[in-house]
Structure formats: C-alpha cells, structure tokens
Amino acid sequence: MQRIFAADIGGTNARFALFAEHEGNLALRLAVWEQSADLHTAQDMLHIMQQQLQTSLAEGDALVVALAGPTQGLQGKLTNGPLRVDLNGVAQRHNLACCLLINDFTAQAYAMLTPAGAGAKFVRGGVRATTDSAQTKAILGAGTGLGAASLVGCGSAAGNVSWLAVPSEAGHAAFPFMGAEEHAYQGFLARELGCDFPSVENVLCGEGLSVLHYYLTGQFFYPPAVGEQALSHDTPTLQWYARLLGRFCRQWILSTLCLGGLWIAGGIAAKNPLCVEHPAFFQELSVGDDVGGIVAATPILLIADANSGLWGAARAALEHQQWQGLGSNAET
Template sequence: MQRIFAADIGGTNARFALFTGHEGSLGLDTVVWEKSADLRTAEDLLQIMQRQLQTPLAEGDMLVIALAGPTHGLRGKLTNGPLQVDLGGVGQRYGLSCCLLINDFTAQAFAALTPRGAGAKVVRGRALPDTESTQTKAVFGAGTGLGAASLVCCGGEAGFRHWLAVPSEAGHAPFAFVGAEEHAYQGFLARDLGCDMPTAENVLCGEGLSLLHYYLSGQFYYPAMVGEQVLSHDTPTLHWYARFLGRFCRQWILNTLSRGGLWIAGGIVAKNPQCVEHPAFLQELAAGGDVGGIVHATPILLTTDANSGLWGAARAGLEHLRGQTLAASAKG
C-alpha cells in the first residue's frame, strides 16, 4: 500500500489530494481546492497542502505536483501566476522519500489510465477505451492556453505496463486555415495579433474565441461571455469554432497515432460541450486524408471532471514508484 500526495496547480485554482495506491490501482482519500493567487514558493504550496489535507507529508511515499507551466527537473514556474517551485531538498525537510514535478498536461495524459479517463464522456467511438490496450493515447485542452501531450506504452507486464508521457508544444504550431473565407480570417487574426502565422493556441484558446466572434459579428465579448452568450446555441461562431476544433483533433490524432484514444481535457470544451456535439466538428474530423483509417477508428472523449489532473498526477507517481522498484530489483 502506498500513499501519494498530489497537487494540480493552475493559474486560478490549486487542487490538493491524498491517494492510496495498491497493486497498480488508485483510490482517492481526500481532495480540497484553494485559490492559487497567493502561492509564491514551494514552501507556501506544501504548507497549505499539509494544512488542508490534515496530514503530514512525512506520512506519504510520494509527492507529485502538476504545474500549469514549464518544468525542468524539480523546478518550474506557473505561467499565469507568481508561483515558482523548487523541490530541491524538500524531501529531506518534510520527510518525503520521493518528489516529482510535472507539467499539468503530462498529468492529464496519465489521467487517461485512471477511472477518470475511463469514465470520460464519449464524443465519438466505442463507449469505453480498452484499459488493457497498449496503444498510444493523446490529450489536449484549450483554455487560457493550449496544452497537449501523448502517452506511449514502453512495455512491462500485464496489469501494470510502463508508460511514458511525451510533452508537446503543438499549441504553438501554425494553424492550418482552409479556403478563401478562412484565409481572410487568418489575415485579420495576423494583423490583430501582430504575427505572420497564427498558431493553434491563437485560434482555439480564449483570446482567439473572442476574436473569432468579433470578426464574425462585430461584437466583442470576453471569452467566458462568448461561451455563455454565443456557444450555447447554433451561431456562426459555434460553427466556425467547432470546425477548427475538429481540424485540430484530426491533426493531433495523426501526429500522435493515438489509436488508444484522444481525450479533450477541461477548458472551453468542458464548459461548452456543444462545441464537439455540433455537426461541423464531426464533419471536419472526416475531412481530408485518413491514412489507414486511424482518425475514424480513434475514440474521442471529453474529460469533464475538474479533478482529473490530480488523478493523473497520482498515476504518474505510481509509475515513478513502480520504476524505482523494478530498478532496485534489477540491481538486486
């Protein structure tokens, strides 16, 4: 039996949980949410984590922090907030034997292996992904920014295979516009943003959603209001956005060969599921080439559980602990 402390830190919310791991499965013991605006250092984060979970970190086998920002080793920075994390020496100070710092979409990728991944809402394809499948899985989500990652099986015995999360900067790749109407919008977007090649993040994230609605209607709404006022019923903005979303999904499936499933995590789509229910989304998925029928065969799911990142962080912790055990066995 292993106890894993997990944190999922975003620009607005900081989520903390305590999990129990046993023979490759996870159980959630406690979960609490706090605002992340006042977090500045790793000490702030860990102190509030202990206090809110009412459990000393020394009682855990593993600490995993998923951070919405760039990470390198045990250091990272929250993109939309003042928090800077340095976990060097934390284990000794808090009595922890093992610490792990990962990007939030690495956690979302690992969440596909948990009950939250299996229980995600099916957008298209079979009702449930095959949990025993070793096929590559992928995830992305568009909110303030666009995150994307994939999960590749690297072997191991049945029941607990070894998985490797592959990070990505797919959100910063140029978006593929098609046809005269879309190229006219591309020109507008490029002028407004002051860039030559708008990216997928420019198109699919909150700012891009506001600009898309302004271009099509002449009305400017902040992203949250676009969701409430415009995406809630069939409008040109919903039609265009659903088409753009379907195109990115098709490209990401082909880029990652994610036959094991594509999970759309959180952000705009979780709050506005009609974006993936609109006919334009499915039509765009079916457009263009589909080598070997990969796109058609890949199930697409929508993660609506806001705690999925915590589950993914804990699953990453299990993976890390399992790797340590196997390495120790090999040396012995």
C-alpha cells in the first residue's frame, strides 16, 4: 500500500488530501480546504498541507500538486492568485518515489477514471457508453477560471488501457458570438473588461457572470450572488448562460471527438445544475451540422464532487507510475 498526498490549488480554494492506494484502488483518507490567497510559495503550501492533514510528507510515497495555471516541469504559477510553486528537490528531501506538478485540468481529466467521475450525474446518455469505454473522454469546467482537457486511451503490452491526459488553453480562445443580439453583448463585454476579443473564460467565468447579469437586468451582483439570484431558477441570465455554455460544450466535443463522454466540472455548474438542464443548453448542442452524429452520440455528465481534482491528482500518480513501468519494459 502507498500513501499519496494530493493538492488541488484554484484561484479561490486550496484543497489538500491524503489517499491510500492498494492494488490500483484509491481510498480518500482525509480532505481539507484552505484559502488560496493565503499561499505565496511552495513552502507555504506544503506547510499548510502537512499541518492540516496531520501527516508529514516523509510518511508518504507520492506528492501530486494540481495548479490552476501554467506549469513547466516542477515549476508553475497560479493564474488568479499570488502562489508561485517550485517543487524541485522536494522528492529528495522527503524521500518520495513520485513528485508531480500538473495543470488542474490535467487532474480533472484523470478524475474521470475515479469514483468522482463514476459518480457524476448523467445529463444526457447512458452509463454503459462511458464506464467501460476506452474511447477518448473530455472535461471542461467554469469557476474562477475555465479549464478544458481530454483523456486519450493508449494500449499497453499487457492489453490494459493506459491513459494520457491532454491539457489545453481552450478557455483563452475567443468566444464565438452569434447573431446581432449576441454581438451587441460582445461589444458591451469588451468595453467592460477592457479587451478586444472576449475569451471563453471571459464569457463563462467569474466577472463575466456579473457583466452578463448586469447587461440583461441593470443589476450588479458579484459572481456568487449571480448564481444564487439568477442561475437557480429560470431567468434571462440563466437562458443566456445555458446557451453560451452549451455552445462551448458542443465545440469541445467536436474538437476532442470525446465519444467516451464529456464531463462538466467547475463550481458554477455544480452549484447551479440548471445551467446544463435548461432547454437552451440542449438546443445549442443541436445547432449546426453534426458531422457523423458525434455531438448527439456523446454522453454528457455533471461532476458534483467538489474534491474531484484531488481524486484526479491521486490518479495521476498511478498513471505516471504505470507509464514509467511501460518505459522500463520497453527498454528491456
């Protein structure tokens, strides 16, 4: 049995967990949440993690940190926060067999293979189409920021499927507005945010929620209040948001060919499931040509487990170890 420390650091929340692994099965022993704004360095993060989990890193076998921002090797920075991470030397100091720093949606991609993914609510489709499928899977999620990734199955010498997470920066692509009404809103959003081409993240996350509700109603709410006041029941804000989210889901399905399923994560949809249950969401999925019936055939699921990133980080350690094993077998 091995012990895996997992961290999932977002713009608002920093989540930490300790997992036990036995014969490929993960068990969550303890999970705690802190505020990301309190973290500035890797030392801060590791100190709080060990303190809150009441376990020293020296007692573990692996550490995986999922960060909502760009990563390179064992270094990275939080996009919406002060944290800068450098994990170089951590494995040696604490005698860890595995130490990884990954993007948070690389972790969310691996979460699809865990109980967090298996327990997701089906928005459209059937269980059999996803749980036993080796077809490509994809995930996206809107919260403080927007992430998107896919998971590609690769055969191994033993005949089992190994999985490779493919990250993306799809959230920073320009959002595809359609029609005069939406283009009028595009101009308003661009002026409010001071940008020429609003991105997918600008439209579907954080401040974009406040701007959308203000544009439609003349009322200004901070993003959490928009969810409580305007996404919890049928309102013009919900109709617009569901339509815009559905459009990005359709694009991501076509971009990734994720016939194994599209999982929707992130705090906005998890707290306000009407965003993916409203007729406007489903109508947008059917707009335009569906080449080969790909969009219609793809199951869509909603992840409700707020610790899914932690599960995915722990699973990333197991996949990393499996890929290392495959590399060793290839060398011999």
